[in-house]
Amino acid sequence: MTDPLRIVIVGGGVAGLILATRLGRSHGRSGRASVTLVDRSLSHVWKPMLHTFAAGTARPDRQQVNFLAQAKASGFSFLAADLDGIDRDARVAVVRPLGRREPDRGPLPPLRVGYDRLVLALGSRANDFGTPGVSDHCVAIDDLASAQTIHARLRDHALAALHHEDELGLAIVGGGATGVELAAELKRAANLLAAYGSPSLPHRFRLALIESGPRLLAAFPDRIAQAASETLRDLGVDVRTGAMVTGADADGFILKDGSRIEARIKVWAAGVRAPDVLARLEGLERSRIGQLVVDEGLRITRDLAILALGDCAGLVDRRTGKTVPATAQAATQQAHHLARHVEAWCSDGPVPAFRYRDRGAIVSLADYNGWGTLGRYTFGGGRLKGLFARLGHALLYRQHQLSLLGPVRGPLTWFVDSLDHLVSPPVRLD
Ligand SMILES: Cc1cc2nc3c(=O)[nH]c(=O)nc-3n(C[C@H](O)[C@H](O)[C@H](O)COP(=O)(O)OP(=O)(O)OC[C@H]3O[C@@H](n4cnc5c(N)ncnc54)[C@H](O)[C@@H]3O)c2cc1C
Incomplete structure (x- = not known):
């Protein structure tokens, strides 16, 4: 009897968890393949909800999918670890397991996880384009931990506002869907919090939304962008378009024209770039923002045994010449595509081309x-x-x-x- 094929998926976000779940059900349970999911956190959240966790209008503990429970229910294994590197010749992923070793509480030694097929689904992070001060003074809304940080800081200010009449300034950089949705959700949270003992809080909560482009929501038609701007302004948000941020410090943002926007809490919600670990993988082709370049079968261009999908994959649709967007929609479609064609990518033959359908x-x-x-x-x-x-x-x-x-x-x-x-x-x- 031959050993089952070892499929290792790194990253249990939108794409990785759908794929692990489907492959666990179709191949893991029956023993046709061993499917292992590796993630550096213990549970999955739907990233498009992060702004509601940041504002406190949704509870993350109610909206998480625990990886160990999902693995047990779906027929795959879960390893809580951070990807550190790949030994491509030996077909081994090198990971740092989470947890501490007793009695000295030092880190656990790295683990070498062998694979026959490795699927990378590591997502992306906000891109500060090297703007001075941003990494030190801003929170990027990238994952649950950063959303929780924004919420904790808001809560502290809201508590203080029960006893002091201080103003709270919060500024968001990035007028795409994330920034716009976060601004509206924060305004809603401030209005709701007023009912718990601080009626003047909404008036003392100054919120600015800063966008370098000529209008908000560049990916949407002009009419929608105008309507969203009007709604936000009616809510009291200071919407600044055509405003280029050139730096950040403890007290706020500095704009290109020399003016400042004062804010105690600063959120960076602009741009997208690949996770840093991908830059450490040698000999692979990368896109302008550091994603791994994949062919239409989602295999990376220089190694048939490795696939990439979701935000960390750079794919150009040959029919349109356009890059497939870094969205949950594309990540979901790619995961279902790989689940449908698992036999093809587990052999060395061709994989049917992935076609992005803009819904x-x-x-x-x-x-x-x-x-x-x-x-x-x-x-x-x-x-x-x-x-x-x-x-x-x-x-x-x-x-x-x-x-x-x-x-x-x-x-x-x-x-x-x-x-x-x-x-x-x-x-x-x-
Ligand atoms: C605030 C916000 C709002 C959004 N709203 C929308 C929306 O309305 N519609 C839409 O289509 N898209 C939206 N997006 C984009 C969408 O969330 C992403 O495109 C989608 O989550 C990408 O899926 P993914 O599987 O590639 O990565 P992710 O869902 O980001 O998952 C990546 C996973 O990899 C893990 N990971 C990362 N590095 C490592 C490592 N070194 N080792 C181990 N594990 C690792 C992470 O823990 C995570 O679980 C939004 C994004 C944000 C941040």
């Missing part, structure tokens, strides 16, 4: 408003607005949850969330 984009401004454009693959195209756009945004998450948790646990979890929503405060108070 549109939605931007949701908390409870206030929302807009969406439907791609031609969704009812032939069109627009969404208001409640329908907000529902569409929420449904994307529920669809993701359904594909991970299955037809019983998925809807049950949604039901429990809805009950929780009815009985819990609308904003975190802990």
